[in-house]
Amino acid sequence: MRNARLAEQLRRLLDEQTQAENRRVQALIQEIKHQAYSLNGSIPDTLSLIELESMPEIQLVMERNFWEPPKTQRFDHQPDSIGEEDLDNVDLKGLYDQFSIKEEELERRIETLLERQPQIRLSEVLEHYPAEKGLAEILAYFVLAARDPRHSIDPESNEEIAFAPLAETTQQTVLQVPQIYFRRKPYAG
Numbered sequence: 001m002r003n004a005r006l007a008e009q010l011r012r013l014l015d016e017q018t019q020a021e022n023r024r025v026q027a028l029i030q031e032i033k034h035q036a037y038s039l040n041g042s043i044p045d046t047l048s049l050i051e052l053e054s055m056p057e058i059q060l061v062m063e064r065n066f067w068e069p070p071k072t073q074r075f076d077h078q079p080d081s082i083g084e085e086d087l088d089n090v091d092l093k094g095l096y097d098q099f100s101i102k103e104e105e106l107e108r109r110i111e112t113l114l115e116r117q118p119q120i121r122l123s124e125v126l127e128h129y130p131a132e133k134g135l136a137e138i139l140a141y142f143v144l145a146a147r148d149p150r151h152s153i154d155p156e157s158n159e160e161i162a163f164a165p166l167a168e169t170t171q172q173t174v175l176q177v178p179q180i181y182f183r184r185k186p187y188a189g
Contacts, residue, residue: 099133101140110144114184122180123159131163138163138175145180154179 109129113120122141131137138161145151155178162172 099136101133101137103140103144106137106140106144110182114182118184120182121159122177122182123161125182126161126163134163135173135175138177141180142177145182150183150185152181152183154181 110120110125113125113128122138122145125141126138142153145153157179158176159179161175161177163175164172
């Protein structure tokens with residue numbers, strides 16, 4: 001009973017506040033209208049109050065296209081077959097010359113170097129073991145550093161790494177990468 005009376009009083013108080021705010025808004029609107037009417041004669045005709053950059057677009061209801069059901073694709077026709085004479089001209093060497101990066105070998109290289117020092121950078125690893133498979137091998141080092149919590153990638157500092165993109169070329173490519181630190185495993189003693 002007492003809660004109902006309190007709720008009723010609160011509701012009445014909020015209604016009164018809302019009505020007072022509405023009256024204040026109406027008074028402000030009337031004041032703005034009064035000032036606008038008083039300025040009506042003093043605005044020069046050369047003053048532009050609004051400008052449109054282009055002609056307004058009018059979109060009428062009847063100008064819209066009717067709804068059309070989506071077209072379903074049909075696959076009734078078989079593709080034209082390639083004759084054996086066409087296969088003679090196709091270079092399929094890329095299908096057979098695939099290589100894979102052995103992450104275990106890269107991890108072994110890192111661990112071998114970490115036996116001599118507690119921490120080593122990627123550029124130092126590549127000085128001892130140059131990248132044989134180009135950019136793919138360097139990206140594999142990034143994967144190893146991101147996967148193991150004891151290693152870190154520092155995006156704030158960069159280093160340049162030179163590598164040959166392909167084994168048969170002697171031209172060096174310089175790559176600027178975030179600095180990667182490989183760290184030794186802590187001793188479990």
